[in-house]
Amino acid sequence: MGRRAVALAIPFVLLAVLAVVPTLPLNIPVVFAGPLDSPGTLGLLALCLLFAGIALTYDLLFGFTGLLSFGHALYFAIGVYVMAIALTRWEWSLWQAVAITAAVGIVVPLLLGAVSLRVGGIAFAMVTLAFAQAGQVLVQKNPDGLTGGEEGLGLNSDPLPDFFVGVLNAKYLYWLALGYAAFVFLVVRFAVSSSPGHVWQAIRENERRVEVIGLRPFGFKLIAFVLASFLATLGGIVWLIVVGTGASPQVTTANFTLTLLVMVVIGGAGTRYGALLGGFLYTLLDLRLGSFAGSAQVQDLPTVIRTPLSEPLFILGTLFILLVFFVPGGLAGFGRRLRVLRRSAGLNRGGLNGAQP
Amino acid sequence: MSTFILLTITGLGLGAMYFLIASGLSLIYGLMGVLNFAHGAFLTVGAYATWWTSTHVGGGPGTKLLVGAIVGLAVGALLAALVELVLIRPLYERHIEQVLVTVGLALVLGALVEAIWGFDARQFPVPDWLIDTTTIFGANIPNDRFLEIATAVLVFLGLTAFLRYTRYGLIVRAGVENRAMVTALGIDVRKSFTLVFAIGGLAAALAGVLSGVYFGAVDPGRGTSLLIFAFIVVVIGGFGSIGGTAIAAVVVGLVQQYANYYASSGLGDLAVVLLLALVLLARPGGLAPKVAH
Numbered sequence: 001m002g003r004r005a006v007a008l009a010i011p012f013v014l015l016a017v018l019a020v021v022p023t024l025p026l027n028i029p030v031v032f033a034g035p036l037d038s039p040g041t042l043g044l045l046a047l048c049l050l051f052a053g054i055a056l057t058y059d060l061l062f063g064f065t066g067l068l069s070f071g072h073a074l075y076f077a078i079g080v081y082v083m084a085i086a087l088t089r090w091e092w093s094l095w096q097a098v099a100i101t102a103a104v105g106i107v108v109p110l111l112l113g114a115v116s117l118r119v120g121g122i123a124f125a126m127v128t129l130a131f132a133q134a135g136q137v138l139v140q141k142n143p144d145g146l147t148g149g150e151e152g153l154g155l156n157s158d159p160l161p162d163f164f165v166g167v168l169n170a171k172y173l174y175w176l177a178l179g180y181a182a183f184v185f186l187v188v189r190f191a192v193s194s195s196p197g198h199v200w201q202a203i204r205e206n207e208r209r210v211e212v213i214g215l216r217p218f219g220f221k222l223i224a225f226v227l228a229s230f231l232a233t234l235g236g237i238v239w240l241i242v243v244g245t246g247a248s249p250q251v252t253t254a255n256f257t258l259t260l261l262v263m264v265v266i267g268g269a270g271t272r273y274g275a276l277l278g279g280f281l282y283t284l285l286d287l288r289l290g291s292f293a294g295s296a297q298v299q300d301l302p303t304v305i306r307t308p309l310s311e312p313l314f315i316l317g318t319l320f321i322l323l324v325f326f327v328p329g330g331l332a333g334f335g336r337r338l339r340v341l342r343r344s345a346g347l348n349r350g351g352l353n354g355a356q357p
Numbered sequence: 358m359s360t361f362i363l364l365t366i367t368g369l370g371l372g373a374m375y376f377l378i379a380s381g382l383s384l385i386y387g388l389m390g391v392l393n394f395a396h397g398a399f400l401t402v403g404a405y406a407t408w409w410t411s412t413h414v415g416g417g418p419g420t421k422l423l424v425g426a427i428v429g430l431a432v433g434a435l436l437a438a439l440v441e442l443v444l445i446r447p448l449y450e451r452h453i454e455q456v457l458v459t460v461g462l463a464l465v466l467g468a469l470v471e472a473i474w475g476f477d478a479r480q481f482p483v484p485d486w487l488i489d490t491t492t493i494f495g496a497n498i499p500n501d502r503f504l505e506i507a508t509a510v511l512v513f514l515g516l517t518a519f520l521r522y523t524r525y526g527l528i529v530r531a532g533v534e535n536r537a538m539v540t541a542l543g544i545d546v547r548k549s550f551t552l553v554f555a556i557g558g559l560a561a562a563l564a565g566v567l568s569g570v571y572f573g574a575v576d577p578g579r580g581t582s583l584l585i586f587a588f589i590v591v592v593i594g595g596f597g598s599i600g601g602t603a604i605a606a607v608v609v610g611l612v613q614q615y616a617n618y619y620a621s622s623g624l625g626d627l628a629v630v631l632l633l634a635l636v637l638l639a640r641p642g643g644l645a646p647k648v649a650h
Contacts, residue, residue, distance in 0.1 A: 068453070068456070115634050115637060115638065116637075118637055118638065118641050119592075119637055119641050122386065122390075122392045122452075122456075122596075123592055123596075123637075123641075125392065125456075126392075126588040126589070126591070126592045127592065127633065127634075127637060129585060129588060130585065130588065130589050130592075130629075130630045130633050131630060131634075133585045133626065133630065134626065134627050134630040137623060137626040137627055138627065140623070141622075141623035141624075254581065254585060255464070255467075255581070258394075258460055258463070258464060259464075261457070261460060262460070262461070262464070265457055307472045307473055308468075308469055308472055310472055311468040311469070311471060311472040312468075313464050313465075313467070313468035314464075314465055314468035314469055314472060316464070317461045317462070317464035317465035317468060318461075318465055320457075320460075320461040320464070321444070321458055321461040321462065321465070324448075324454055324457045324458055324461065325447070325448075325458070328454070
């Protein structure tokens with residue numbers, strides 16, 4: 001089998017393996033609290049897969065196009081809130097709600113992207129941050145009692161199909177999240193290798209040069225911005241269904257965008273597998289470190305060490321800083337480096353024996 | 358009329374805090390190209406250091422606040438200088454990595470403050486004479502507003518004098534304009550990097566103390582929420598310009614207060630974002646050109 005065929009087969013094998021996880025009664029101690037097919041573990045894994053997909057939508061902006069946005073949370077929150085409002089407040093059917101959410105998820109990034117892409121670099125980062133802040137304020141202001149303000153908005157699950165409701169159906173929610181991650185992966189893979197995709201990467205490398213060739217980066221950046229935002233909006237819809245309890249103002253905060261950035265950088269910006277891995281690992285650590293902090297070993301430590309360890313964000317942030325310093329390119333870059341090392345070692349051996357590899 | 362005066366002076370007080378945060382951000386960005394996300398954390402840490410010290414010294418609320426503020430400012434400046442030396446300097450000229458490190462640091466410091474002191478707001482020691490009101494043209498204005506405005510004006514004058522009349526200020530100004538040339542002339546710009554960071558941390562901690570007085574308490578989220586408006590001020594004011602930052606801070610503070618009162622509560626924040634969008638559409642470079650004066 002050729003190298004290309006292997007590269008093509010990897011995502012399908014991975015997908016197949018992940019798809020059968022809900023049927024495996026395996027026990028993985030320390031990492032998970034229960035066996036793989038238990039509802040608790042499946043719910044946890046569903047969130048990990050979902051955030052793997054969402055991290056990849058952010059990577060499309062940051063890693064592939066070089067747009068450092070601090071407002072990606074806004075588009076995720078649009079998915080969560082518009083969907084919740086349509087289902088709960090207006091009592092629309094599932095498909096009507098998805099349709100309106102998708103429409104808002106295209107129009108809003110088109111408008112805001114057109115304004116914020118007038119500036120580049122750091123100014124762009126700050127402007128996207130400001131727009132996301134406006135979204136957060138809007139949610140907290142609770143216009144007409146639509147968003148539920150600080151309290152959040154409960155979810156009316158009647159319009160949802162029965163198999164997406166309830167703890168016992170965790171495996172369907174798991175498959176939904178897996179489907180989302182796979183969908184984002186396919187779209188990003190297709191988009192990045194299309195001809196606008198090549199322009200995105202050229203913009204990331206050197207925007208001035210793209211202009212000199214005679215292309216206008218603005219339109220291409222806007223396409224990337226709208227596509228990434230739209231995919232994040234779909235992620236918001238999936239999140240709402242997977243979590244099942246309703247919208248929470250937490251998803252509108254600037255910190256939410258920052259965690260997406262952390263996920264992508266941990267995994268490796270500008271790589272599809274890296275972003276997926278980063279999103280998956282970050283979510284897993286974020287959700288499981290809490291129980292680690294509550295464990296007996298940590299409780300016995302002196303207060304000076306125990307207090308910081310009780311905050312998952314402290315550990316993740318420190319890990320993040322260390323990675324930025326010592327492993328540029330994230331986990332994906334780490335893997336690439338290992339491969340290069342192994343290859344050079346192999347070449348040396350081949351040279352000694354006089355045999356061709 | 359009295360409402361208008363109250364709103365104006367409150368808006369100026371708010372603008373004063375924005376200026377204190379934004380001036381440091383703006384100088385750091387103008388000189389080093391570093392967008393410092395940890396600036397809000399400097400504010401939070403400074404405010405918490407002030408509060409913590411004030412609970413450990415005797416005397417009235419005035420003494421507590423004064424001693425606390427001195428410690429808080431020192432902590433803010435030291436922390437900022439340390440961050441520059443340990444985390445920013447090794448990543449010299451790698452702007453994206455520098456931003457990422459400050460993002461990580463903001464998360465770490467925020468989590469640390471939450472882990473040690475919890476999510477709940479902590480009461481700040483505020484002496485009575487700051488809570489009392491002064492009547493101006495029939496408007497009862499809490500005295501702390503004057504403290505905020507006076508402090509910001511002093512910092513503005515001090516910074517301007519520093520930039521204009523001292524040798525280090527000259528290097529900073531020259532560095533903002535053309536860092537490569539300053540280095541080529543044999544001047545070590547990096548020393549002024551640490552200095553600018555320390556000044557920024559000091560100003561941010563000062564904003565933290567004043568915000569503690571303004572709101573009467575400090576909570577872990579304070580830094581982040583003020584930082585976002587400081588970012589808006591920096592973009593509107595144009596990077597690296599202290600004068601532009603001051604004008605933008607006043608405009609943002611006033612717009613926020615007026616919109617909150619005359620339009621609808623909570624609309625002030627949205628009005629500020631709208632203002633930012635308008636400024637960007639009209640003048641993508643901000644109000645002032647990139648010159649530190």
